[in-house]
Amino acid sequence: MRPRHLSRRALLAGGAAALTACSGSGPPQPSAQATDTPETLLLKDLIAEKERTIALYSSLIAAGGRKLIPFRDRHQAHVNELRKHVTVTSSPPAASPSPSATATATASLSRLRDLERKAAALRTRQLAGVSPGVAQLIASIGACEAAHAAALPRSL
Structure with missing residues (x-):
């Protein structure tokens, strides 16, 4: 039988593994900031x-469109449910100027629709590519949004 010779690379790799095992430090730890999955x-993004x-x-609503409160509240319910599936640090939305003219409200309703x-x-x-539970949630949100588009009032 012929003796087997190890390559230099195999010897170095084995030596490094032995040193790691002896030192007790183990393999390098992953960074604390893991990358997010596509889901x-x-x-x-949805939130x-x-x-x-x-x-x-x-x-x-602040400009007098109280009819829109249920629509907004359903969107808030969507956000609350989405947050159960991911940890998000959100910043408060930027303040929007309050429209006061009827024409602006009508244009904004059209924009909302x-x-x-x-x-x-x-x-x-x-x-x-998303899990079944998340797919069901997203589909339900889409159905609600489609209903909103049809049910939004024409004027405030």
Whole structure:
């Protein structure tokens, strides 16, 4: 039988492993800041989008659009549920100027309707690659947004 020779690379790797085992330090620890999964990133984006939508609703409510309170509250419920699936440090939404003119309110209602319609359409594309529970939540949110687009009042 012929003796087996180890390569220099194998010897060095074995020596490094032995030194690590003796020193008790073990392998390097992963950084405290782990990277987010694609699902977590999606959830964080959804939360930020919902917070912007809530801010828009809130600005119209502050201008007298009390009919919009249930719509805003449903978006807040969505945010609350999304936050159960991810840890997010959110900053408060930027304050929006309060519109006071009827024309501005009508334009904003149109903007809200368009925003809701586009959000609902986007949800189906966001279902790929997420866990079943998150997919169900996103689909439910999309259905609610589609209902909002149809149910928003034409005027305040």
